[in-house]
Amino acid sequence: MxxxxxxxxxxxxxxxxxxxxxxxxxxxxxxxxxxxxxxxxxxxxxxxxxxxxxxxxxxxxxxxxxxxGLVDLHGDDVERYLYPRSGERVDPTAALATADRLTLAAGVTTKFDAIAFEDSPEKNRSIEDATELLDAVADGASLAADHRVHARCELTDAASVACVGELADRPIVDVVSLMAHVPGRGQFDDEDAFAQRYTDGRGAVADEAAQAGRDRRGVAEATLRERRSDLVEALASADVTLASHDDADPAAVDHAVDHGVDLCEYPISLAAARRATERGAATAMGAPNLVRGGSLWGNLDARDAIEEGVVDVLCSDYRPEALLASVFVDTGEPIERRVARVSSEPARVAGLDDxxxxxxxxxxxxxxxxxxxxxxxxxxxxxxxxxxxxxxxxxxxxx
Missing domain, CATH: 2.30.40.10 (Urease, subunit C, domain 1)
Known part of the structure; x- marks a missing residue:
């Protein structure tokens, strides 16, 4: 009735x-x-x-x-709409409007736009661009989906750390992830691997990417740890979900969780994913990884991690439509569990209980x-x- x-x-x-x-x-x-x-x-x-x-x-x-409706904790596709090609910059409001409509077409009703706050010209990224995108999300009266900001902080960039630390009072920022994309660390075996990854179809030049890798490698590990600690302290009073990124092994996970991390994104190894689960942190993998049948870069296979029971959340990462497609990949689990990974579980991790x-x-x-x-x-x-x-x-x- x-x-x-x-x-x-x-x-x-x-x-x-x-x-x-x-x-x-x-x-x-x-x-x-x-x-x-x-x-x-x-x-x-x-x-x-x-x-x-x-x-x-x-x-x-x-x-x-x-x-x-799907809940996407990490989707960085809006950056692609801001710079369709290197040197061609679209108005941030227009880029976000494009992302919004494609987000809905992908089945996502709550989108955490993953925005990189870093000065990396080789990746068409700047703190100025990131701030304008954040403002567009905050202003988004014309947006149809519920958009929030996942602020990505590059620890090798001192300006990135300072900027993200100042975002703590912005209610639109719900997730902050701490990253250190450095050759020889995480998913990059060496400078060649770093340069290959950062040389993309949108115009990044190989020698610029290689120089960026050398610059990042020049930041001492002690400096990275100090910046991480300072940022975590700055965010202590903020109502944000804190995430680590590309944890390579259990020791990296322990360091992250000891610093208040709630979510481990894209662990590089099965041992790291297991350790995150043991420590009570949620683990997120990329939906494209599962849909494709493996990591694009030879890292942990999402299906292997799911079979081990150490994946709580799937994210669209760079491909919005992969999130919905992942629901229909047969993992040997009931569809209710597959749906939960892209809906109720990410909502829970982000503190959205409604x-x-x-x-x-x-x-x-x-x-x-x-x-x-x-x-x-x-x-x-x-x-x-x-x-x-x-x-x-x-x-x-x-x-």
Whole structure:
């Protein structure tokens, strides 16, 4: 029985509804205002409320999956839209608007835009650009998804450390990750590996990348540790999730967790991922890694880590559509667990207890997905607002 209110009511009927603990064929989700008010696993579509004075709508999700809106803790694609090519800079507000629409098309309703606060011309990055992107996110009245900032701090860059430390009072910053991209450390075996990675299709020049690697290698390990400690202290009073990045081994994880890290992103080795789990830190891997079938750079395979039970969260990293695709990769687990890694678990890590699952009382962030021939979002709701609709063929219809 659906209790009618004066608020706008939307009924999503007939889809495969994935709840936290079970999946229901032909279920129903009812949205009123910005909340889910009912999830009925055995609803009869013929019993849906009759539209009255435009107050109630029914969406037929037959043949599709109904999932909670995805929560992406680390997606740095907005930087690519800011600089489509090296030397071509787009207005930050326009770049963010592009990222916003593609975010929804990828099924993500809560997006932590991973913005690198560092002066690295070889990667088209500057603290000035990063600050303008942050301001655009904070101002984002026209954005359809819920955008937040994941501030990436490069410890080899003193200006980056100073800037991120000053961001503690900005409520838009919810995650801060501490990185040290240095040849011979983490995922870079040597300067050649570093230069190869930092020479990309957007115009970074090999000799510039090689020089950047030499400059970073010149920063003493003691300096990096001191900067990490200073930054952690500066952020102690801020309500942020603190993340480490590219931890290579258990010792690196211990150092990170001892300094208050809550989330270990992209551990390089299985031993590091295991240690993070042992220490009670959440572990995040890249969805592209799982979808592709391995790390692009020869690091830890996400599937191996999942089989070991040491992956809590998947992130889109640089490829937004990989997050949704990861849900449909058969890992030998129930789909409820695969959905949780990209919805309720990242929400929990970020301290967002109002979203990430299809349950009565939860924020009405929801996506309808056509799984064939590839997972495609046909509908997205953010806080009950119908913000994205893409016709996918003859199965697309409302009543």
């Amino acid at each position: 659906i209790e009618r209110t004066d608020e706008h009511t939307v009924v999503v009927d007939g889809g495969t509804v994935v709840t936290p603990h079970e999946t229901h064929e032909g279920g129903r989700v009812v949205i009123e205002g910005d909340r889910i008010v009912d999830v009925d696993p055995t609803a009869d579509p013929a019993g849906s409320p009759v539209s009255a004075e435009g107050a109630t709508r029914r969406i037929d999700a037959t043949g599709r999956y109904v999932l909670p 979203r990430g699952e299809l349950a009565a009382g939860a924020r009405a962030d929801l996506v309808v997905v056509d799984p064939d021939p590839v997972p495609t979002v046909t509908r997205a709701f953010v806080a009950g607002r119908d913000v994205y609709h893409c016709h996918g063929g003859p199965k697309s219809h409302d009543s």
